């Protein structure tokens with residue numbers, strides 16, 4: 001059984017009489033100890049999906065189940081207990097840390113909420129052990145976030161997230177704001193913590209190179225839908241959806257170490273003010289046929305565990321690098 005199961009999730013934001021269809025029918029499962037990456041361009045609905053998984057947003061429709069329990073059915077004490085089992089790390093470490101609170105108190109915060117039995121002394125011990133575990137020292141506990149580097153701040157964010165020993169952590173672009181060398185060390189830390197504690201991660205990112213290093217499975221989002229998902233090596237090494245191909249061609253990455261094709265998409269990412277009624281890539285896709293605009297396109301398997309929402313998946317291999325002709 002999977003640890004987290006998102007089923008048929010839709011979410012519409014309503015602001016000033018306008019609608020934003022941020023998530024349009026997403027189903028995703030995360031197994032124990034597994035890292036599932038959610039990738040896609042800005043505005044594709046990744047963070048909204050992450051916040052829904054955290055129980056911070058109640059989806060317009062659809063179901064979120066954690067460890068077999070549907071979130072919407074829980075009463076407050078049960079919901080609080082569950083909150084300690086699912087934690088989050090955000091992109092901007094500094095913005096997510098209260099600048100007026102000392103590091104030690106920031107890391108202790110979840111314990112104050114979720115582990116009320118602990119004495120002040122016990123809490124302090126746990127905080128120091130956690131600081132040391134993420135590569136800092138007891139001495140950092142008495143500092144303020146502004147006196148730390150970006151990498152150290154993100155280590156604080158990670159320490160705060162895992163001090164209650166959660167089973168699932170939603171990592172929303174956790175290394176995007178960090179320098180490359182710092183990023184690699186924070187990724188190492190996340191991997192080590194996962195190995196030690198068996199934590200599951202939902203790893204939200206637009207950086208395919210990072211995703212290739214850390215995830216077991218990848219879900220590619222576009223306009224609030226997952227268009228392709230499967231094992232990381234399979235999706236990044238053998239992408240089938242034209243959108244995934246375009247996303248990869250736009251990235252100067254060496255994930256799979258081969259020369260990248262350049263696959264152009266026409267036009268801009270559409271405004272999500274209405275729910276898509278056809279293939280989400282309709283109008284931008286280089287291999288579109290008439291049927292693609294006739295209605296939504298269902299997922300279908302192209303390999304073991306590898307699903308694609310594209311009528312033309314088999315033909316996407318014919319997409320040619322820019323400047324070359326058949």
Ligand SMILES: Nc1ncnc2c1ncn2[C@@H]1O[C@H](COP(=O)(O)OP(=O)(O)OP(=O)(O)O)[C@@H](O)[C@H]1O
Nearest residue numbers: 013015020022041042043044045046047048049272
């Ligand atoms: N609180 C909100 N109210 C209204 N619209 C919102 C809200 N939060 C997000 N949106 C809209 O929902 C859509 C999806 O946003 P979301 O933040 O989930 O995307 P994202 O994939 O995380 O993007 P990014 O890579 O930039 O973080 C966007 O069109 C965004 O403008």
Ligand SMILES: [Mg+2]
Nearest residue numbers: 046047048172
């Ligand atoms: Mg986001």
